[in-house]
Amino acid sequence: MTKAKNTTQNVLPDNTSDNFAIDWFRAASPYINAHRGKTLVLALPGEWLRSDLLPTLTHDLTLLSHLGLRLVVCFGLRAQVEEELARDNKSSEIVAGRRVTDAHALRTIVEAAGTTRTKLESCLSMGLPNTPMAGARLSVSSGNYVTAQPFGVHNGLDFQHTGSIREVHATAITALLDAGHVVLLPPLGHSVTGDVFNVTANELASACAIALKADKLVFLVNELPMSSPQEVLRQASASRLEELMATSVRNDATHANNASNNELESIVPQAIEAVRQGVERVHLLLNEDRNALLCEMFTRDGSGTLITANQWEHIRAATINDVGGIIELIEPLQANGTLVSRSREQLELDIEKFVVSERDGTVVACAAMYPDDQTGEVEIACIATHPAYRGMGRGDELLTHLENTATKQGFTMARLQSTRTGHWFVERGYVESALESLPASRQSSYNSQRNSKIYQKTLRK
Ligand SMILES: CC(C)(COP(=O)(O)OP(=O)(O)OC[C@H]1O[C@@H](n2cnc3c(N)ncnc32)[C@H](O)[C@@H]1OP(=O)(O)O)[C@@H](O)C(=O)NCCC(=O)NCCS
Numbered sequence: 001m002t003k004a005k006n007t008t009q010n011v012l013p014d015n016t017s018d019n020f021a022i023d024w025f026r027a028a029s030p031y032i033n034a035h036r037g038k039t040l041v042l043a044l045p046g047e048w049l050r051s052d053l054l055p056t057l058t059h060d061l062t063l064l065s066h067l068g069l070r071l072v073v074c075f076g077l078r079a080q081v082e083e084e085l086a087r088d089n090k091s092s093e094i095v096a097g098r099r100v101t102d103a104h105a106l107r108t109i110v111e112a113a114g115t116t117r118t119k120l121e122s123c124l125s126m127g128l129p130n131t132p133m134a135g136a137r138l139s140v141s142s143g144n145y146v147t148a149q150p151f152g153v154h155n156g157l158d159f160q161h162t163g164s165i166r167e168v169h170a171t172a173i174t175a176l177l178d179a180g181h182v183v184l185l186p187p188l189g190h191s192v193t194g195d196v197f198n199v200t201a202n203e204l205a206s207a208c209a210i211a212l213k214a215d216k217l218v219f220l221v222n223e224l225p226m227s228s229p230q231e232v233l234r235q236a237s238a239s240r241l242e243e244l245m246a247t248s249v250r251n252d253a254t255h256a257n258n259a260s261n262n263e264l265e266s267i268v269p270q271a272i273e274a275v276r277q278g279v280e281r282v283h284l285l286l287n288e289d290r291n292a293l294l295c296e297m298f299t300r301d302g303s304g305t306l307i308t309a310n311q312w313e314h315i316r317a318a319t320i321n322d323v324g325g326i327i328e329l330i331e332p333l334q335a336n337g338t339l340v341s342r343s344r345e346q347l348e349l350d351i352e353k354f355v356v357s358e359r360d361g362t363v364v365a366c367a368a369m370y371p372d373d374q375t376g377e378v379e380i381a382c383i384a385t386h387p388a389y390r391g392m393g394r395g396d397e398l399l400t401h402l403e404n405t406a407t408k409q410g411f412t413m414a415r416l417q418s419t420r421t422g423h424w425f426v427e428r429g430y431v432e433s434a435l436e437s438l439p440a441s442r443q444s445s446y447n448s449q450r451n452s453k454i455y456q457k458t459l460r461k
Pocket residue numbers: 333338339365382383384385386389390391392393394395396397416417418419420421422423424
């Protein structure tokens with residue numbers, strides 16, 4: 001009896017940090033599922049490859065690969081090349097983020113590419129018993145998968161062996177990813193004339209993500225963009241980020257750190273180009289944060305800046321001018337009993353509770369949120385997408401937008417009532433609850449003839 005008790009204790013010790021890890025693992029499981037089979041392209045700056053964080057990052061990449069992510073790593077070499085050139089008493093100019101690559105610099109880059117690739121391959125091969133990926137086996141591949149052409153002469157300056165990307169051989173890379181390989185790409189491109197060109201790792205990562213139709217493109221950066229001098233930009237559409245960069249609102253409020261600013265200025269256009277060309281999500285992560293990649297992948301809020309093509313772009317607070325559009329949208333749903341009926345007057349009174357998703361000046365989806373300061377809860381209501389625009393994620397965006405707004409305002413619970421759409425909410429984390437769980441005021445106004453089911457979701461910061 002005593003023995004059995006001890007065995008149980010050994011298996012599941014009552015230890016706070018273990019319990020925390022188990023809870024974290026449970027919370028991460030939906031993301032593990034969602035990422036399986038997805039393609040991630042990572043732009044890895046050269047200085048990272050020399051930092052103490054490299055073993056952590058390579059363990060994380062091995063873990064992601066074993067969780068089913070398809071990984072392409074585009075590595076840079078700037079720090080290595082600068083060091084080698086200095087050792088040879090040479091230097092080469094960098095103009096607008098691009099090296100002017102003479103023959104000596106190209107030789108140095110080609111050598112550094114070989115050395116660095118070998119170093120990365122060996123880090124990704126680690127599987128010693130005392131490492132996080134004990135026993136893991138990973139196949140890593142590299143090759144001539146990028147065609148480049150001369151970048152040419154700009155403002156009279158000949159960039160010599162610097163190239164721009166002409167083509168990424170997506171079919172060949174896809175075949176390797178299908179076979180479970182991690183693909184490593186140095187910042188080099190080959191030409192049909194047999195020449196080698198130096199390309200930038202960021203440009204390569206962006207081109208590669210576009211060619212592969214990657215689900216994610218990740219850049220490691222020294223600073224994140226700021227939405228105001230005090231606040232890091234956590235999520236933005238490509239257009240919003242473009243606006244912000246144009247007005248130069250950055251993390252460094254004093255704008256003294258030119259190196260960092262230049263880095264963002266060269267990465268952000270690549271990020272914007274990628275989302276505009278169909279890459280679903282681009283993430284900017286702080287390169288000094290050893291947990292940034294896993295945090296971004298497996299937690300709801302992530303750790304960096306997420307850039308998407310149009311998320312939030314068309315979501316805005318409703319105004320009185322939207323009443324007509326909202327009525328047009330919800331009238332058929334009120335008529336068939338899916339939504340509770342609201343008169344125009346009621347809608348006008350409640351209009352500031354609504355958000356709308358707009359396309360070309362037309363309201364194509366709407367939702368409302370009624371906050372209750374006394375209970376710390378919000379009620380979600382009247383969520384609807386025009387039939388022609390369903391299944392494109394608009395409902396999801398609206399609901400997430402309302403939940404994020406509620407969380408930011410300190411509300412801890414979202415509730416709603418639904419007659420027919422319960423499963424849609426359950427798939428988004430809501431659980432059915434009893435009438436008694438409603439605040440007293442809502443219980444007394446509950447329409448028992450309508451017999452809606454009640455759903456709730458705990459909102460977490
Ligand atoms: C529910 C609704 C708002 C979703 O809008 P949307 O913009 O299509 O939302 P999304 O694109 O984010 O989600 C679409 C997914 O939800 C699924 N879905 C739609 N209605 C559903 C329902 N009643 N139950 C379960 N899943 C449902 C779709 O099949 C689709 O699934 P898929 O992604 O696997 O193809 C929209 O279907 C609608 O307007 N319904 C009528 C109004 C309504 O019921 N409102 C809720 C009142 S409580």
